[in-house]
Amino acid sequence: MRGPEPTVAAFTRRFAGTPLVVRSPGRINLIGEHTDYNEGFVLPAAVDKAVYFAAAPRDDRQYHFVAVDLHQDEQGSFDTLAHSSLGWPDYLLGVIEQLERRGLKPRGVNLAFGGSIPIGAGMSSSAALEAGFLTVLNTLNELGLDKLTMAQLCQQAENSFVGVRCGIMDQVANLFGREHTLLKLDCRSLDIVEIPFVREDLRILLCDSMVRHELASSEYNARRHQCEQGVATLRRQFADVRALRDATPEMLASMQPEFDPVVYQRCTYVIEENARVTAASEALLKGDIDAFGDLLVKSHEGLRDLYQVSCKELDILVDVALGVEGVFGARLMGGGFGGCTINLVREDCVEEFAMELPEAYRDATGREMNLHVCSIANGTSVLHSA
Ligand code: GLA
Numbered sequence: 001m002r003g004p005e006p007t008v009a010a011f012t013r014r015f016a017g018t019p020l021v022v023r024s025p026g027r028i029n030l031i032g033e034h035t036d037y038n039e040g041f042v043l044p045a046a047v048d049k050a051v052y053f054a055a056a057p058r059d060d061r062q063y064h065f066v067a068v069d070l071h072q073d074e075q076g077s078f079d080t081l082a083h084s085s086l087g088w089p090d091y092l093l094g095v096i097e098q099l100e101r102r103g104l105k106p107r108g109v110n111l112a113f114g115g116s117i118p119i120g121a122g123m124s125s126s127a128a129l130e131a132g133f134l135t136v137l138n139t140l141n142e143l144g145l146d147k148l149t150m151a152q153l154c155q156q157a158e159n160s161f162v163g164v165r166c167g168i169m170d171q172v173a174n175l176f177g178r179e180h181t182l183l184k185l186d187c188r189s190l191d192i193v194e195i196p197f198v199r200e201d202l203r204i205l206l207c208d209s210m211v212r213h214e215l216a217s218s219e220y221n222a223r224r225h226q227c228e229q230g231v232a233t234l235r236r237q238f239a240d241v242r243a244l245r246d247a248t249p250e251m252l253a254s255m256q257p258e259f260d261p262v263v264y265q266r267c268t269y270v271i272e273e274n275a276r277v278t279a280a281s282e283a284l285l286k287g288d289i290d291a292f293g294d295l296l297v298k299s300h301e302g303l304r305d306l307y308q309v310s311c312k313e314l315d316i317l318v319d320v321a322l323g324v325e326g327v328f329g330a331r332l333m334g335g336g337f338g339g340c341t342i343n344l345v346r347e348d349c350v351e352e353f354a355m356e357l358p359e360a361y362r363d364a365t366g367r368e369m370n371l372h373v374c375s376i377a378n379g380t381s382v383l384h385s386a
Contacts, residue, residue: 011054024132026123036167046177068114094161114310122334167374177379211338292330300331309336
């Protein structure tokens with residue numbers, strides 16, 4: 001597993017001084033997809049793939065960012081923030097903009113970053129950039145922001161500067177993650193219940209389809225809008241429904257004639273998925289991995305048929321996986337339209353899985369996939385102070 005060294009070395013080649021070093025992980029989500037912005041439940045964790053930042057403050061208000069793996073640089077001033085054609089700087093600049101809006105004026109920064117979270121794979125390299133960078137600025141400028149405020153600020157950065165109306169799951173998983181622990185997050189109260197996940201007999205495997213759809217962010221925002229339309233319709237009869245989290249299957253069914261059919265499907269999925277998170281958490285606590293795996297499969301079916309955020313390649317990965325011995329469950333993970341599937345596999349069947357999946361995927365799609373074995377790890381932290 002790649003550590004911070006290449007990033008620190010890149011910093012040292014470009015800039016003076018001893019850097020502050022921060023590690024910011026990717027995340028997985030066991031179940032609860034597209035429920036976060038409906039104020040429901042999710043079950044994510046931080047993982048052992050991470051972005052590392054090496055940074056030092058400047059005496060002015062300039063920033064100089066170096067994306068080590070992409071061999072790209074971006075420079076500018078905190079006083080004139082503008083979107084970048086490179087894409088990735090927007091996740092960093094959005095964080096600055098949010099700080100400035102709160103009247104916090106950070107000093108300029110020299111920064112190098114790089115790591116092992118695949119981009120666009122659904123492991124939230126975006127939240128890793130935001131939360132890692134905010135941790136850098138929080139530390140260098142002694143801003144004293146707590147983790148929850150930081151998660152909210154990063155989400156707002158992505159909503160308003162990047163323009164993806166994401167929920168708060170990724171940022172919370174990134175900042176609050178803990179080794180061997182899943183976070184059952186209530187996306188309304190932001191309460192976290194930690195669920196231990198220490199199963200030597202199981203592995204969490206991600207299959208990266210290597211498909212990246214341009215449509216992903218516009219379709220994401222479209223889904224979010226459809227959920228809002230669903231809430232508006234439900235509220236005609238049920239004034240207490242503030243978000244889909246408050247709706248029951250019975251409420252929804254009773255109003256079906258008033259619904260746009262597509263919006264109805266979307267709401268059905270969200271309400272069912274939210275219930276699945278609670279059922280899955282209970283199954284885990286009882287050690288009932290068969291039941292847990294079945295819920296993952298149901299989640300995929302809902303994402304594919306009702307929420308319609310899957311794609312041919314993800315469906316193939318799930319179908320093939322479910323035919324391999326020792327696979328308890330498999331489903332697409334994250335926003336959808338490409339990226340990864342998450343698979344819960346018996347430890348002694350991992351080798352078989354690693355042989356069969358790439359070959360079957362190649363035969364069916366002509367594409368190569370990437371397999372990642374993930375361990376649940378700690379959230380963002382400072383590794384070395386400057
Ligand atoms: C992306 C978003 C999250 C969440 C997931 C889908 O990762 O950033 O907020 O909505 O998609 O569950």
